[in-house]
Amino acid sequence: MSAFKNLSDLKNVGRLRRSLWYTNKLLGLQKRPKIFKFKSKKKVFRKRHVGLTSIHGIVHIKCSLNNTIITLTDLLGNNKSWVSCGSVGFKGAKRSSRFAGQAAVELLGLKAKNLGYKNIVLHLNGMGRSRNSSVTGLKKAGLGVYFIKDFTAIAHNGCRPSKLRRL
Numbered sequence: 001m002s003a004f005k006n007l008s009d010l011k012n013v014g015r016l017r018r019s020l021w022y023t024n025k026l027l028g029l030q031k032r033p034k035i036f037k038f039k040s041k042k043k044v045f046r047k048r049h050v051g052l053t054s055i056h057g058i059v060h061i062k063c064s065l066n067n068t069i070i071t072l073t074d075l076l077g078n079n080k081s082w083v084s085c086g087s088v089g090f091k092g093a094k095r096s097s098r099f100a101g102q103a104a105v106e107l108l109g110l111k112a113k114n115l116g117y118k119n120i121v122l123h124l125n126g127m128g129r130s131r132n133s134s135v136t137g138l139k140k141a142g143l144g145v146y147f148i149k150d151f152t153a154i155a156h157n158g159c160r161p162s163k164l165r166r167l
Contacts, residue, residue: 055146056117059108059138063128068101070108070134072117080115083108085130101130102137109141119144125151 057080060071071082085100088107094100112120120143124131138145 055119055121057112058121058123059112059143060123061105061125061131061134063101063124063126063131063134065096065128067095068104068128068130068134070104072108072112072115072120081108081111083111096129098130098133101128102133102140104130105134105137106141109138109143112143113141117143119146121146122148123151124148127152 055075058073058075058077060073062069062071067085069082069084072080074080083104085095085104088100088104090097090100090103120138122135122138122145124134135145135148
């Protein structure tokens with residue numbers, strides 16, 4: 001390209017190019033120049049189907065210091081099935097272990113699968129040992145946990161203490 005002496009010449013060249021292209025386009029002599037071509041593949045964005053997961057039931061887990069009781073209810077609160085560590089076959093101090101809690105939850109998960117439950121809401125209550133292992137037991141059984149809610153009671157200073165004893 002030749003050197004331009006002032007800016008007005010540069011602007012005119014741009015106009016000249018555009019006008020030549022337009023006249024050639026009207027006459028059908030020339031296709032669109034390479035400057036204006038946009039060579040790239042069209043990206044196809046598929047809309048992901050965001051479906052609502054249907055929650056089928058609620059699993060209530062009561063983790064006490066001596067035992068773990070698991071109850072399966074429907075969304076209205078009607079009891080469908082229940083299992084405890086004692087009913088699985090653990091006796092004495094073994095009922096409070098993590099393994100016993102996980103075994104009980106896996107058994108309830110199998111019962112829930114047979115009843116047709118897929119996704120559940122988990123309600124936890126208590127401070128027992130099997131609290132954390134119960135969530136893994138549900139996943140092993142093949143149930144989808146939609147969300148976990150904790151209903152453990154928290155002390156907030158409680159009742160007024162009795163009068164101090166005089167010495």
